[in-house]
Amino acid sequence: MNAWVEHRIAAARTVAGQLAQEYPGSPVWMTGPVACGIAHARSDVDLRVLFAEGPVPVLQSRIVDGVRVDLEAQALAEADELRGYLERFHVLGDDVDLFRTVRRRLAALTVLRTARVMHDGQRPVLGQAERDVYRRWALADRVQHAISLVEDLDGLFQTGLSDAVDLVTGQLQLAVQQAENVAASHPLLGDKWTPVLAGGPTPPAASVHQALLQARIRLLTALLTVWPETAEPDGHVPDEWLEAGWLPQRYSDGWRLKFADTTIRLTPGQLAAWHQALHS
Structure with a gap:
C-alpha cells in the first residue's frame, strides 16, 4: 500500500466514524479504486451508506486533511438486488436478455465488487463465490x-x-x-x-x-x-x-x-x- 492510498484510507476512516454516529445501524462501505489499494495524487475516496428503511438522503462530500470523500446513499434493497445477479453466470446463445441486463448494471456491480465494510476491518462485501461470478460477467x-x-x-x-x-x-x-x-x-x-x-x-x-x-x-x-x-x-x-x-x-x-x-x-x-x- 502506497502513501497515497494510506492517506485516503485514513480520511475514509474519519468520515466513516462520523457517519456511524449520524446514521446508527447503517453500514458504511468504501468503494472504487482506493478500496482496491490504488490511488493517484489527486484521488478522491468513495464511501457508500446503506439504508434499510425510509427515504434515502442526499449526502454531501466532505474534505478531510485535503482529501475529498464523496458520499453516496443507497437503499439496502437495491444492493441486495444487485447481489442477486452474482448468484450465477447464465447466458445462452439464443437467450441473452439477462446478459443485456447485467451489462447495463455492470458499473453498479463493479462498485459492489470493490466494496469493503468500513466497520469490520475493511472486509470485502462480496464472498469469493460472488466475486467469481462477477469475473465471468465482466x-x-x-x-x-x-x-x-x-x-x-x-x-x-x-x-x-x-x-x-x-x-x-x-x-x-x-x-x-x-x-x-x-x-x-x-x-x-x-x-x-x-x-x-x-x-x-x-x-x-x-x-x-x-x-x-x-x-x-x-x-x-x-x-x-x-x-x-x-x-x-x-x-x-x-x-x-x-x-x-x-x-x-x-x-x-x-x-x-x-x-x-x-x-x-x-x-x-x-x-x-x-x-x-x-x-x-
Whole structure:
C-alpha cells in the first residue's frame, strides 16, 4: 500500500466514524479504486451508506486533511438486488436478455465488487463465490465489447476511414487488456486504471491486422483462465476460422467463434484444434 492510498484510507476512516454516529445501524462501505489499494495524487475516496428503511438522503462530500470523500446513499434493497445477479453466470446463445441486463448494471456491480465494510476491518462485501461470478460477467462483457469493436474495424477499414480505424484499434487493445485484468480477478475499473492493474501498458500493434491477431490469442487465453478446457484437439480447422476477424466467446452453453452477426459453435475439441492452429 502506497502513501497515497494510506492517506485516503485514513480520511475514509474519519468520515466513516462520523457517519456511524449520524446514521446508527447503517453500514458504511468504501468503494472504487482506493478500496482496491490504488490511488493517484489527486484521488478522491468513495464511501457508500446503506439504508434499510425510509427515504434515502442526499449526502454531501466532505474534505478531510485535503482529501475529498464523496458520499453516496443507497437503499439496502437495491444492493441486495444487485447481489442477486452474482448468484450465477447464465447466458445462452439464443437467450441473452439477462446478459443485456447485467451489462447495463455492470458499473453498479463493479462498485459492489470493490466494496469493503468500513466497520469490520475493511472486509470485502462480496464472498469469493460472488466475486467469481462477477469475473465471468465482466469477462463476457469485455469479450462482447471486443467483438463489436472488430465489427466496426472491419466496416471502417473497408470504407477507408483511416483515422477512425486507428482510434478503434486503440479501443480494441484497451478492451483486450481489460479482459485480461478481469481474468486475473481484478474489477473492471475505469479506463485510466487499466494499465495500472495490468502492471504496465501493452505495446501497440504495428497494424490493424496484427491487432486482430493479438486480440484473438489474448482473449482466448483470458477465457481459458476462467473456463479451463482439457479436451484434445479434434478435427480439421477450416481456413475461414483462422481469418483475423474471428474472436472466441464463451457462454453457459459452450464455446463459439464470433465475427459480427455470424456465429460458429465449437465443441471443446474443436476449440482446442483452433487454439493449436493459431499457434502453428
